[in-house]
Amino acid sequence: MDFNLSDEQNALKDSLAKFIDRDYTFDHRWKIIKSAAGWSRSHWNQLAEIGLMALPVAEADGGLGGNGVDTMLVMEELGRGLVVEPYLGCVVLPAALIKASGSEAQRAALSEGLASGETLYAFAHSEPGQRYERNAVATTAAANGAGYVLSGKKVSVLGGDAADQLLVSATVTGDAAPSLFVVPATATGVRRLAYPMQDAQRGADIELSNVEVGADALLGERGKAAAAIEYALDVACAALCAEAVGAMAELHKITVEYLKTRKQFGRPIGMNQALQHRAVDMLMHVEMSRSMAMEAAVACDNPDPSARAKAVSAAKTLVSQGCRYVGQNAVQLHGGIGVTHELNTSHYFKRLTMISVTFGDADWHLGRYGDTLLAAA
Amino acid sequence: MDLNYSPEQLAFASEVRAFTRANLDPEVARKVLEGSRLEREDYLGWHRALHKKGWVGVGWPKQFGGTGWNSTQQHIFDEVTADEGAPQLIPFGLRMVSPVIMAFGNKDQQDYHLPKILSGENWWCQGYSEPGSGSDLASLKCKAERDGDHYIVNGQKTWTTLGQYADWIFCLVRTSSEGRQQEGISFLLIDMKTPGITVRPIIMLDQEHEVNEVWFDNVKVPVSNRVGEENKGWTYAKFLLGHERTGIAGVGRCKRIVKRLQHVAKQAKSNGRPLIEDVRFRDKLAQVEIDLRALEITLLRVLAAEAEKRAPGPEASLLKIKGSEIQQTLTELTMMAAGPAALPYVREGEHGAADVPWLSDEAFRFASGHYFNFRKTTIYGGSNEIQRNIITQMVLGL
Numbered sequence: 001m002d003f004n005l006s007d008e009q010n011a012l013k014d015s016l017a018k019f020i021d022r023d024y025t026f027d028h029r030w031k032i033i034k035s036a037a038g039w040s041r042s043h044w045n046q047l048a049e050i051g052l053m054a055l056p057v058a059e060a061d062g063g064l065g066g067n068g069v070d071t072m073l074v075m076e077e078l079g080r081g082l083v084v085e086p087y088l089g090c091v092v093l094p095a096a097l098i099k100a101s102g103s104e105a106q107r108a109a110l111s112e113g114l115a116s117g118e119t120l121y122a123f124a125h126s127e128p129g130q131r132y133e134r135n136a137v138a139t140t141a142a143a144n145g146a147g148y149v150l151s152g153k154k155v156s157v158l159g160g161d162a163a164d165q166l167l168v169s170a171t172v173t174g175d176a177a178p179s180l181f182v183v184p185a186t187a188t189g190v191r192r193l194a195y196p197m198q199d200a201q202r203g204a205d206i207e208l209s210n211v212e213v214g215a216d217a218l219l220g221e222r223g224k225a226a227a228a229i230e231y232a233l234d235v236a237c238a239a240l241c242a243e244a245v246g247a248m249a250e251l252h253k254i255t256v257e258y259l260k261t262r263k264q265f266g267r268p269i270g271m272n273q274a275l276q277h278r279a280v281d282m283l284m285h286v287e288m289s290r291s292m293a294m295e296a297a298v299a300c301d302n303p304d305p306s307a308r309a310k311a312v313s314a315a316k317t318l319v320s321q322g323c324r325y326v327g328q329n330a331v332q333l334h335g336g337i338g339v340t341h342e343l344n345t346s347h348y349f350k351r352l353t354m355i356s357v358t359f360g361d362a363d364w365h366l367g368r369y370g371d372t373l374l375a376a377a
Numbered sequence: 378m379d380l381n382y383s384p385e386q387l388a389f390a391s392e393v394r395a396f397t398r399a400n401l402d403p404e405v406a407r408k409v410l411e412g413s414r415l416e417r418e419d420y421l422g423w424h425r426a427l428h429k430k431g432w433v434g435v436g437w438p439k440q441f442g443g444t445g446w447n448s449t450q451q452h453i454f455d456e457v458t459a460d461e462g463a464p465q466l467i468p469f470g471l472r473m474v475s476p477v478i479m480a481f482g483n484k485d486q487q488d489y490h491l492p493k494i495l496s497g498e499n500w501w502c503q504g505y506s507e508p509g510s511g512s513d514l515a516s517l518k519c520k521a522e523r524d525g526d527h528y529i530v531n532g533q534k535t536w537t538t539l540g541q542y543a544d545w546i547f548c549l550v551r552t553s554s555e556g557r558q559q560e561g562i563s564f565l566l567i568d569m570k571t572p573g574i575t576v577r578p579i580i581m582l583d584q585e586h587e588v589n590e591v592w593f594d595n596v597k598v599p600v601s602n603r604v605g606e607e608n609k610g611w612t613y614a615k616f617l618l619g620h621e622r623t624g625i626a627g628v629g630r631c632k633r634i635v636k637r638l639q640h641v642a643k644q645a646k647s648n649g650r651p652l653i654e655d656v657r658f659r660d661k662l663a664q665v666e667i668d669l670r671a672l673e674i675t676l677l678r679v680l681a682a683e684a685e686k687r688a689p690g691p692e693a694s695l696l697k698i699k700g701s702e703i704q705q706t707l708t709e710l711t712m713m714a715a716g717p718a719a720l721p722y723v724r725e726g727e728h729g730a731a732d733v734p735w736l737s738d739e740a741f742r743f744a745s746g747h748y749f750n751f752r753k754t755t756i757y758g759g760s761n762e763i764q765r766n767i768i769t770q771m772v773l774g775l
Contacts, residue, residue, distance in 0.1 A: 291674035370663040
């Protein structure tokens with residue numbers, strides 16, 4: 001039991017915090033989200049210089065071998081700065097998938113571009129009508145000589161707009177469980193519809209129409225990807241929890257500041273007890289969420305998948321509830337200005353809301369946690 | 378950062394568990410696990426066993442006979458003993474007045490009182506609240522007038538928990554009406570056997586005698602029983618409340634209740650199936666478990682920060698609010714699990730389980746009583762609304 005950070009972790013947190021404070025103000029971000037791409041390659045490269053892209057990649061594969069807590073520290077800062085560069089979608093998630101499923105040679109080959117930040121990967125997994133189901137994959141992979149032909153539709157692919165390579169989940173004809181394939185985004189038969197998302201991050205829907213790939217496109221073993229997908233989505237959920245804590249804490253701070261400065265009836269509105277107690281309850285959500293983000297981060301390195309799943313779903317349930325409470329009430333306490341686009345309040349609110357419904361909302365994770373109670377019965 | 382127990386901490390947990398199983402009276406454990414009421418001797422037997430082992434001064438520094446355990450060890454001790462059905466150590470002496478005596482008492486007071494608190498020879502109760510002074514504690518009126526080497530105390534204290542068992546009471550009394558009301562309060566240690574003290578029971582909504590009124594009628598208290606300076610008692614009172622904070626979250630006890638609730642939810646039937654399979658109930662149980670885990674980690678963060686002499690973070694003040702809410706939710710869920718078995722009012726001794734064969738599960742005998750009893754948790758120790766006022770001022774700066 002130890003809540004201390006190592007010197008390396010403190011240094012990482014500090015350099016990232018400096019980057020956010022200096023190069024990622026609300027004005028910087030405004031310009032970035034209004035640009036055609038919607039994110040900034042030069043900021044991306046700065047993050048790579050700090051070492052973020054190499055962080056979740058194993059040392060054996062040329063990375064820094066960071067653990068769940070390292071990712072937590074990074075995501076918390078990115079949340080505080082509302083960073084839109086696709087770190088979760090194009091680094092955290094693919095790194096976890098590649099680590100958990102790739103052969104030694106594949107890990108080495110794929111990790112190089114990942115760890116340098118030069119190659120963007122995205123996980124094309126969610127499908128129309130499936131909500132949060134993790135292993136019901138309707139996209140098909142039909143054997144085609146030594147290779148495969150992929151067909152199907154993927155939706156809300158994080159970073160899918162910019163990805164060079166897609167990690168596609170698909171079920172090989174006759175298999176009970178899905179497989180993973182590495183598919184170049186420019187391959188013949190891949191059509192993507194890129195779009196900005198509600199929170200100004202970018203994503204894409206992707207259609208695969210008879211996309212031919214070689215045998216070497218299969219990541220890991222055929223029909224054995226379920227565990228890697230579960231792992232990677234748990235890692236992503238833990239990362240989202242940490243990002244939410246960074247965003248929630250900042251939004252709470254902004255709101256308390258507003259309560260001190262906004263005057264009505266000749267005095268600061270923060271003198272009203274109804275608003276004071278709301279601000280306290282928001283703080284409670286922030287601190288309870290912070291505790292559970294730690295729980296989830298540590299759980300990502302737990303070799304027991306059921307213990308990991310239980311801790312991550314506990315965290316994602318509580319943090320999603322926190323996102324909702326802190327987000328909605330920050331807007332409410334700001335009054336009219338809170339529902340405008342010009343103030344950062346609404347931007348935090350939208351990001352928190354999207355986090356709460358990404359990779360399982362509070363109800364879905366509460367159900368997954370509840371299933372563990374049944375299993376123990 | 379690591380939220381898992383180390384091998385040394387796990388070994389410590391095993392040691393605590395083995396000791397508890399060997400030294401805790403099984404009859405007392407049964408009462409605690411089932412939730413029936415405890416007598417003075419039930420508390421004291423366990424207290425003496427711990428004292429003999431040198432484990433009663435949890436959180437005390439070694440120089441005063443404490444265990445010298447770090448915050449994680451203290452938490453493990455709390456969790457494991459609660460899980461085994463040990464009664465809660467009565468906090469008034471060990472966790473409330475002792476830190477005040479250690480920090481502000483003189484050597485005579487330390488030498489006389491601390492060993493008797495450790496041994497269990499003296500049972501303490503708390504004289505803070507008065508009928509007209511609840512949340513506004515500093516408005517208290519119980520008066521102590523100087524008469525040579527004595528104070529003459531007149532007035533009334535209330536909500537005195539287990540005062541019927543107490544040998545001593547620590548009291549906030551008014552020694553001055555000049556200036557700010559906080560600046561006229563002194564902290565007195567009073568022997569309950571002193572003539573002029575009357576203890577009257579208050580029967581609570583669960584029909585149990587847990588709290589009392591304590592009346593003072595010309596009670597003579599030696600000036601040497603005052604802790605620290607005259608009219609500085611408010612400072613000591615607030616110091617004491619700070620020490621009350623972490624214990625009041627009740628995490629160890631909550632974990633025990635959750636475990637029991639999981640068990641009964643598998644035994645009890647709902648529409649012919651185990652209750653745990655009812656998704657509406659299971660969601661509620663899952664939610665409170667998750668909230669409790671978040672509280673536990675937050676508590677550990679606070680304890681770790683305090684142990685390292687870092688200033689307690691904002692999370693410290695949240696423990697009371699969240700802990701009391703979770704305790705209430707757990708008692709409510711247990712009552713819901715009972716279904717129709719929640720209706721009868723049964724008391725230990727009057728109607729044993731044998732007298733009420735229609736109750737399907739003994740686990741539910743005290744379910745509703747606890748639900749009613751636990752409404753106190755969001756009121757005592759500073760109501761949750763007062764806690765929110767404190768956080769507003771001290772943390773948010775509003």
